[in-house]
Amino acid sequence: MLEPRSDNGPHVKHLTATVGTESSKQRVEETFDASLHRITVLTKQENVRAIQDANIVFLAMKPIKRAEVFAEPGFKETLRGKFIVSIMAGITTKEVERLVLGGEPSDSETPIQAVRAMPNMAARIREAVTLWTGSIGTTKRNLKIASWIFSQVGEAYEIPEGSFDICAVLVGCAGSLLLLAIDGLLDAAVAEGVRRPEVQNLVVNSAIGMMKLVPAGDHPGVLREKIASPGGCSIRALLELEKLGVRSAFTTAILAAAEKSKSMSSS
């Protein structure tokens, strides 16, 4: 539920969350214990009730569950006219429209109000990068609200839907590839007799520091060259990675993820 506010963002009066199971309900209630006067947690049997009083509805179930959720009696009917924000990976605004309207033609007088967004897990510490795009016809006011919501948990960028899949996997999946690299680096420490916990934060914090040089103005390729001194250790390590095809492996992995993302709305 929203109330008008004088600054750029809306005033969030109340949040209602629904989850699949009783155990999730308990977990969420425990997590938000201090804010339960403003948050109600319900289970999926009460999805329709949760939507009834809402101004904005977030769709955050796994994409594979969307057909089951939309098949609940009254679900899509209650959703019509609401501002919908979907964070379901790979689900286009067109697919959200299809789910809500159930195949009926869209009323051009009152087009569906929907935003598709891709946050990442760093939202937990308010350091997410969230990409979002609005369906045709979504009002400027609603687009502004979406941008405001996601800027509460990090940085929010509006991008065209045509490039959404590749950009979304770059913010949503690339982190898991970089974590795999960190894991590999730590394996080397273990092989040399150093325990993981002793070096984990050193490795992660030095990586964070190096990465921050990029938005500060250094091109990644130039930076990599600067680090790799002639006859030094870094160039030996980089040559090993080139031999193993690691750079193109990253490219191939992200392209595979983008293909998967493109196919999700039709599966």
Ligand SMILES: NC(=O)c1ccc[n+]([C@@H]2O[C@H](COP(=O)([O-])OP(=O)(O)OC[C@H]3O[C@@H](n4cnc5c(N)ncnc54)[C@H](OP(=O)(O)O)[C@@H]3O)[C@@H](O)[C@H]2O)c1
């Ligand atoms: N994980 C990521 O990094 C990431 C990044 C960007 C976007 N996303 C998207 O964010 C969404 C959530 O992802 P996640 O990783 O957080 O998954 P998750 O932990 O499985 O969260 C899904 C939630 O939906 C609930 N749920 C299941 N069926 C429901 C129903 N019929 N009605 C209401 N709630 C229901 C689940 O409750 P139960 O567990 O009790 O069944 C669970 O709380 C997905 O659409 C995903 O594509 C995820």
